[in-house]
Amino acid sequence: xxxxxxxxxxxxxxxxxxxxxxxxxxxxxxxxGISPSYxxxxxxxxxxxxxxxxxxxxxxxxxxxxxxxAGADAHLLADLVEAFGDAVFEDHPLTRRELQELAExxxxxxxxxxxxxxxxxxxxRQLDTLAERMQDDPAVAGLDGQLPSEQVADFLxxxxxxxxxxxxxxxxxWRMDRLDHHDLAGxxxxxxxxxxxxxxxxxxxSAMGGAVxxxxxxxxxxxxxxxxRVESRAFQLAVQVGLLGAGDLLDALVAEPDFVTDExxxxxxxxxxGYFAGALVMPYAPFLExxxxxxxxxxxxxxxxxxxWEQVCHRLTTLRRPGAEGVSFYFVRVDLAGNISxxxxxxxxHFPRYSGLCxxxxxxxxxxxxxxxRVQVSRQPDGRTxxxxxxxxxxxxxxxxxxxxxxxxxVGCDRADAHRVVYGDGMDLAxxxxxxxxxxxxxCERTDCSARAFPALHAPLRVxxxxxxxxxxTVV
Numbered sequence: 001x002x003x004x005x006x007x008x009x010x011x012x013x014x015x016x017x018x019x020x021x022x023x024x025x026x027x028x029x030x031x032x033g034i035s036p037s038y039x040x041x042x043x044x045x046x047x048x049x050x051x052x053x054x055x056x057x058x059x060x061x062x063x064x065x066x067x068x069x070a071g072a073d074a075h076l077l078a079d080l081v082e083a084f085g086d087a088v089f090e091d092h093p094l095t096r097r098e099l100q101e102l103a104e105x106x107x108x109x110x111x112x113x114x115x116x117x118x119x120x121x122x123x124x125r126q127l128d129t130l131a132e133r134m135q136d137d138p139a140v141a142g143l144d145g146q147l148p149s150e151q152v153a154d155f156l157x158x159x160x161x162x163x164x165x166x167x168x169x170x171x172x173x174w175r176m177d178r179l180d181h182h183d184l185a186g187x188x189x190x191x192x193x194x195x196x197x198x199x200x201x202x203x204x205x206s207a208m209g210g211a212v213x214x215x216x217x218x219x220x221x222x223x224x225x226x227x228x229r230v231e232s233r234a235f236q237l238a239v240q241v242g243l244l245g246a247g248d249l250l251d252a253l254v255a256e257p258d259f260v261t262d263e264x265x266x267x268x269x270x271x272x273x274g275y276f277a278g279a280l281v282m283p284y285a286p287f288l289e290x291x292x293x294x295x296x297x298x299x300x301x302x303x304x305x306x307x308x309w310e311q312v313c314h315r316l317t318t319l320r321r322p323g324a325e326g327v328s329f330y331f332v333r334v335d336l337a338g339n340i341s342x343x344x345x346x347x348x349x350h351f352p353r354y355s356g357l358c359x360x361x362x363x364x365x366x367x368x369x370x371x372x373x374r375v376q377v378s379r380q381p382d383g384r385t386x387x388x389x390x391x392x393x394x395x396x397x398x399x400x401x402x403x404x405x406x407x408x409x410x411v412g413c414d415r416a417d418a419h420r421v422v423y424g425d426g427m428d429l430a431x432x433x434x435x436x437x438x439x440x441x442x443x444c445e446r447t448d449c450s451a452r453a454f455p456a457l458h459a460p461l462r463v464x465x466x467x468x469x470x471x472x473x474t475v476v
Contacts, residue, residue: 078350151264162320170279242276363410379434
């Protein structure tokens with residue numbers, strides 16, 4: 001008996017999660033109290049999954065019940081939609097429903113298609129870059145277009161941006177050294193000296209050669225730039241504690257098959273050390289308790305834990321411990337040119353891989369009033385309403401005369417959780433009052449948007465010289 005049309009194919013999802021957990025069919029069947037043959041029929045969607053069995057599967061595979069009960073993986077479906085939105089598939093259009101059925105019935109095939117498209121885009125970029133470089137240097141060779149940042153983003157996304165092993169390692173440091181939030185930098189400096197024999201020095205920015213942290217393993221000396229604020233010094237000390245104290249754990253994580261290039265592994269090591277530092281500066285249980293009590297007020301949490309806006313926002317996305325979960329937030333960081341330099345999807349939000357973010361997101365408008373918190377209620381094309389919060393952050397790299405580096409950092413959550421967040425107070429959360437946004441212009445279905453920068457792939461471009469619409473590609 002196959003799954004009915006429109007009903008999530010739970011069997012295939014159970015099989016995928018079982019394989020991810022590295023469990024054999026017989027072992028999982030024993031844990032569930034059923035026969036391996038019956039589990040085999042379930043995994044091929046030839047037997048129904050009762051509610052009791054679904055609960056048991058969620059418990060044994062250590063996954064949220066919503067992960068099983070939902071249909072196609074939202075991020076896999078979004079990646080498929082973006083891939084088939086590429087002009088290369090113009091002669092083979094597929095509807096969103098067809099793509100959803102593919103993601104639900106054959107998730108491994110769908111993931112392979114996404115990876116194949118990513119490889120195609122990478123190769124296309126390599127060829128474009130090579131052509132540009134060869135105009136100046138015909139001997140250029142050895143280009144690497146494996147997009148290390150995407151490898152890291154995918155690794156974190158697949159794990160819900162929650163890494164229990166790094167959380168536990170950070171908590172062990174707190175237990176061993178009995179650290180104090182009021183003098184965290186001093187405590188971490190003592191930890192480095194007593195555990196690793198490392199001396200910490202604060203040097204003028206001119207002596208750091210453009211770096212803000214530099215470790216000399218031969219001399220066991222850590223130099224920090226004086227341009228760092230107090231909270232940033234504590235964070236950089238925590239990064240070094242992670243690199244030295246959790247090195248074996250970082251090695252194991254970057255050895256995962258998610259990383260296919262040396263550059264991806266090196267970048268992952270840096271990102272994971274940053275994750276450890278966030279967990280050390282803002283320990284899970286105290287931070288979650290404070291976040292719930294203060295209703296996720298980023299500025300208050302930053303003052304309490306001695307962390308910056310971006311550090312707190314990133315930490316909010318990691319609160320996914322089973323049984324002790326916080327509000328599910330997305331995270332995005334963009335620069336003045338609109339480039340997305342960091343992203344973590346959540347709350348049903350998907351960020352484009354190969355293009356810019358919709359210009360109507362408030363993370364762009366944050367640049368209009370640097371340092372001010374901007375709040376927006378947004379409505380996505382699928383009808384989902386999101387509470388979005390954004391503010392600029394300034395990257396301090398030097399003194400007078402040094403170019404200012406400005407980013408905008410945004411976080412957001414589903415409307416259903418907005419009552420738990422202080423930024424939702426006084427906001428009209430009704431869907432009709434929300435700002436209509438998309439993911440990116442090429443994939444957005446709103447052809448009447450006056451902010452559209454490119455024509456939609458799914459709709460033919462109609463140009464009438466006798467009609468001038470509000471936007472160059474607005475359909476009227």
